[in-house]
Amino acid sequence: MPSVQQKRKIAVIIPKYGLTGGAERFVASLTEQLTLNPTYAIHVFANKWISNSEKITFHHIPVIFFPRFLTTLSFAWFVDRALRLGQYDIVHTHDRILYADLFTMHGVPHRFWIHTIRGKRMSFYDKITAWVEKKLVTDPTCKFLLPVSTLAQEQYQQEFPETRDRLRVVHPGIDLMRFTQSHQEVTRSRIRGQFNIEPSAFVILFVGMNFELKGLDPLISAVAEVIRKKPAHAQQIKLLVVGKGNQDRYRKIAENHGIQNTVIFAGVQNEGIEQFYAAADIYALLSGFDTFGMTVLEAMASQLPVIISHTVGAKDLVTEGVNGYVVEKNNITDISDRIIALLNPEQRLKMGQAARRVAKRRSWTNMAMELTEIYESILSTR
Numbered sequence: 001m002p003s004v005q006q007k008r009k010i011a012v013i014i015p016k017y018g019l020t021g022g023a024e025r026f027v028a029s030l031t032e033q034l035t036l037n038p039t040y041a042i043h044v045f046a047n048k049w050i051s052n053s054e055k056i057t058f059h060h061i062p063v064i065f066f067p068r069f070l071t072t073l074s075f076a077w078f079v080d081r082a083l084r085l086g087q088y089d090i091v092h093t094h095d096r097i098l099y100a101d102l103f104t105m106h107g108v109p110h111r112f113w114i115h116t117i118r119g120k121r122m123s124f125y126d127k128i129t130a131w132v133e134k135k136l137v138t139d140p141t142c143k144f145l146l147p148v149s150t151l152a153q154e155q156y157q158q159e160f161p162e163t164r165d166r167l168r169v170v171h172p173g174i175d176l177m178r179f180t181q182s183h184q185e186v187t188r189s190r191i192r193g194q195f196n197i198e199p200s201a202f203v204i205l206f207v208g209m210n211f212e213l214k215g216l217d218p219l220i221s222a223v224a225e226v227i228r229k230k231p232a233h234a235q236q237i238k239l240l241v242v243g244k245g246n247q248d249r250y251r252k253i254a255e256n257h258g259i260q261n262t263v264i265f266a267g268v269q270n271e272g273i274e275q276f277y278a279a280a281d282i283y284a285l286l287s288g289f290d291t292f293g294m295t296v297l298e299a300m301a302s303q304l305p306v307i308i309s310h311t312v313g314a315k316d317l318v319t320e321g322v323n324g325y326v327v328e329k330n331n332i333t334d335i336s337d338r339i340i341a342l343l344n345p346e347q348r349l350k351m352g353q354a355a356r357r358v359a360k361r362r363s364w365t366n367m368a369m370e371l372t373e374i375y376e377s378i379l380s381t382r
Contacts, residue, residue: 007041008379009086010034013079013093013100015063017049022294023106026148026172027094031056033173033368040375043088045079069125072096076132089382090375096133101378102144103136104170107291108152109159117289137163144374146170148292149313168374171316172292173367174359179301181278191279195264197238202343204239205280205304207273207295208287211245215286215309217253218330224257225336233343234262242266242276277302282342286329287312300324301359305351307338317362323355 018028028051035042035055044051045059059082064074076097083091093100096110107113110130114120122130137145137160145166147153153167181187189199197203204223208214220239227234239262241250247265254263269276277283283299284307296314299306306324308315318324325338342348 006039008039008089008375009041009043010375011083011086011088011091012042012044013046013091013095013097014044015047015061015075015095017044017046017058018051019048022172022292023094026106026294027104029173029175029364030367030371033364034371036368037372043086045082047075069123069128071125072129072132090378092375093136096129096136098132098135099139100136100142102146102374103142105145105147105152105156108155109133112155112159134160140166142166143378144168146374148172150316151311151313152291169316170367170370171314171362172294172297173364174297174301174362176301176360176363179274179277179298179359181274181302184278187275187278191275195240195266197240197264197279198236201236201238202233203280203282204237204339205276205283205299206239206241206243206285207276207283207298208243208245208285209268211241211243211250213288214243214290215288215329216241216245216250218286218332218335219284220250220253220257220259220263221332222335222339223262224254224259225332226339227259227262229336230340230343237262239263240266240276240280242269242273244268273298274302277304280304281348282307282339284335284339285309285312286327286335288329290314297359297362300355301362303352303356305342305348305355307335307342317358319354319358321351323351323358 012031014027016024018024031042032053034040035053043057043059045061047061047063049058061075061078061082064070080098091100092102094104110133114122114126136142145163147156147169148171150169153169156167157164206216206219223239227237254260277299283304285293285296286309288311290312292313296306296308308326309329310326315326318326320326327334
């Protein structure tokens with residue numbers, strides 16, 4: 001085994017490591033998998049972190065939060081200064097900084113996000129953030145740009161056409177063991193009992209921390225449409241909503257559709273979200289825009305067929321009619337027809353098994369191997 005001095009020093013950049021958030025969990029899971037490689041010495045540069053790993057060296061990076069426009073720029077500047085104090089074989093950033101060897105893109109170009117998705121004008125903070133991003137991605141010494149979905153890749157390609165040859169999609173990974181329930185029937189029965197859901201009910205699961213952005217409104221409309229089309233199933237269909245949003249508003253929407261007893265709000269579940277997948281029959285996410293959508297992969301790992309909008313990046317993993325469906329967010333008729341197709345238990349089982357097979361290919365072990373190949377290709381040129 002190589003000595004510590006012989007190990008390749010890998011610098012991993014992320015403002016918050018291991019804290020709440022898709023990108024933060026992504027980085028922690030992947031990085032800690034990479035620590036199993038005996039030839040790597042992992043150094044994480046972050047402003048805040050939570051980690052139980054003794055194999056990672058952490059470096060605190062200050063951030064100037066006021067005035068706000070300095071937030072991105074100060075993090076990038078302090079990272080640059082810290083990196084220059086050491087000699088790192090690879091710099092792998094998960095956020096906008098001034099230079100790196102590879103950049104995992106957990107979002108879309110900042111200008112596109114502000115203008116198109118949020119429909120706002122660029123503030124001074126936004127302009128500075130976009131400048132730092134442009135400096136990083138247009139620098140040819142950043143050899144690999146790794147968007148987490150084709151959706152993100154397409155937006156970066158449009159924003160920065162010169163990056164085309166350096167873009168390579170690398171989807172997130174998943175902890176398969178966490179979403180493999182050894183006592184699934186017991187868990188399923190317990191969660192259903194907790195929310196007074198019959199064992200024979202057909203449960204559609206929704207998970208999201210922003211009901212509006214994640215498309216709960218059209219999903220409620222689609223469920224109401226299913227009940228109108230299939231009144232015999234009215235008492236058996238349940239929509240289980242996990243997450244955060246204006247519950248009163250969405251209870252009113254359900255009431256206006258006459259399905260107030262169909263929609264069940266479970267609130268935020270910080271622990272044990274995998275138990276809710278075990279209690280469900282299918283999963284639905286109709287986001288207006290989601291760079292990837294980790295809950296889709298979690299559902300697939302839990303052997304659930306999925307119904308997602310075409311503006312969810314995880315559509316890369318969905319094969320129409322095989323492991324799920326990709327729909328237009330506001331096409332209520334189409335969404336309701338897909339739900340009706342999945343009322344068939346044999347169809348659900350077949351598609352759920354196919355979904356699980358896709359998720360198995362996205363284990364963190366496999367993802368670490370994929371990233372190691374990229375690291376080694378960079379190291380081979382030095």
